[in-house]
Amino acid sequence: MKALCHKNKKICIEEKPVPAPKETESLIKVTLAGVCNTDIEIVKGYMGFEGTLGHEFVGVVEKSSDTSLIGKRVVSDINCACGECETCRRGHPHHCPHREVIGIVKKDGAFATYITAPTKNLVVVPDTCPDQIAVFAEPVAAALEIQEQVKLKQDEAICVLGDGKLGLIIAMTLANAGFDVTLVGHHPERLSRLGQNMVNYATQALDQIFTTVIEATGNPQGLITAQKIVLPKGKIILNSTYHEGFNFNPALIVINEIEITGSRCGPIDKAVALLSSGEVDPSTLIDKTYPLSEGVQAIAKATEKGVLKVLLDTTQ
């Protein structure tokens, strides 16, 4: 089978054997996969991951000890937890210290014809939800995680910093949940990508008017901006990860007694339910779909300034 692999800051299409699922895993034929900024960071060296890239995908189960899943379209939680350690028992499998993470830590990813994933991680996608929408389950779950972690009040002023892929999806999910959202970015034309979800838009954030600021710029400077514009005693949610650090002075965090919460993977089942309901449709973010055989060009395209979601058709 074909796989888009990363090794030593280089990517190329390789011919690999179809992976053999472990007893607790299913074999999935990938049908569609999405390129995420994390993939681009990995190619820069983030997490030191080498292997098949890709963690946003939808596919069809071909082999599984749970025979009811065979032939079903599924998406997968990307965190493959041991299920037995102290952290798993405390109810935090996403943080299992022994975990593999699909396409990010120790486990081959979804930019391939086939992938294996823990059967317990799979969520069946209803027929009403096409692949082009289901492929967003992972980033939508990450966006929903914010509402799982932080108690947001319906009447508070929430700012989403950054109108890239993640910022737009976060803005969609918050607007859909009824929050008063202001999206700050440099691409006002992207408002049309939000579909029916209504948000305010600003090209510059005013100082100290937001009680909650969600940092989704994909740029380390975003945290510096966030700590300037959030109100004292306010909250910052951090969503982006980078390979490189940056010069940061947390004095304003201390002086203004700000609360910062890191936010990563979220509830994939809730994401599938939301996407299937049609209330949130991130397929408006798709800019181009490449065949897997042109995966190197797809990553190059996703790295271009101004490009939103790039997909890989893994059947070609």
Add this chain to the structure above:
Amino acid sequence: MKALCHKNKKICIEEKPVPAPKETESLIKVTLAGVCNTDIEIVKGYMGFEGTLGHEFVGVVEKSSDTSLIGKRVVSDINCACGECETCRRGHPHHCPHREVIGIVKKDGAFATYITAPTKNLVVVPDTCPDQIAVFAEPVAAALEIQEQVKLKQDEAICVLGDGKLGLIIAMTLANAGFDVTLVGHHPERLSRLGQNMVNYATQALDQIFTTVIEATGNPQGLITAQKIVLPKGKIILNSTYHEGFNFNPALIVINEIEITGSRCGPIDKAVALLSSGEVDPSTLIDKTYPLSEGVQAIAKATEKGVLKVLLDTTQ
């Protein structure tokens, strides 16, 4: 009167007129004042403050529109809020955007024979509490702020990073409140400074065993250590402020979904009550007391490695 003043990264003793209190202020004859790391950061350029240094003090009211206070020993909340703005009305006077802060922002401090402070900021010190203990009201209030902000569980493992002045006072207050505290530092001999308050001590923090890590090293690297040693989904409390930034990569904050809370000034009335009860006695931290006339030497002494609390006898 004498005052220890900072201007353009230089400090010197100046002769100044006794300040005239505004209608809402009291005039206080300072009797004892403490040197804080913030004073040292100010001399490096922090906050751009120029004027009389000092914000930890105890003194006797000489003039006040509240005549019941005259002759009373008092300490003062250092934040002088307008009391009228949106932030004050939301119940956060410590974060009033128009505030002056004694010895830090726009208001002369306590390293002087006299100081003025808003009458509403004053807390009377009971006779049972000597000056050498009452002078710690401000840093003890800052330590108590942690328990005001963050819900700590009695059975959780709390790490205080740093066995300097602030770390020791935080460890004292948490141990006194019944928490299981591990103090991490390089001066095990300082355990004796904690008096009757029992804490564990370690010269190196083990990875990921603490649900809460309180960063009080006074060193920007402390935050980097804290994010390494806190458990996933754990909490970091940030207490130190610095003039300079540092290279920081918040990836672990995001990956491990850590919550960081900045913590600054706290409830001065609760600090006075605690100090008066005798349950916490930070006077064990005093290394040397200088007359105000030797204030320059006092600051130099406080800057020396290994020195804990330096006081200024402002009557001399």
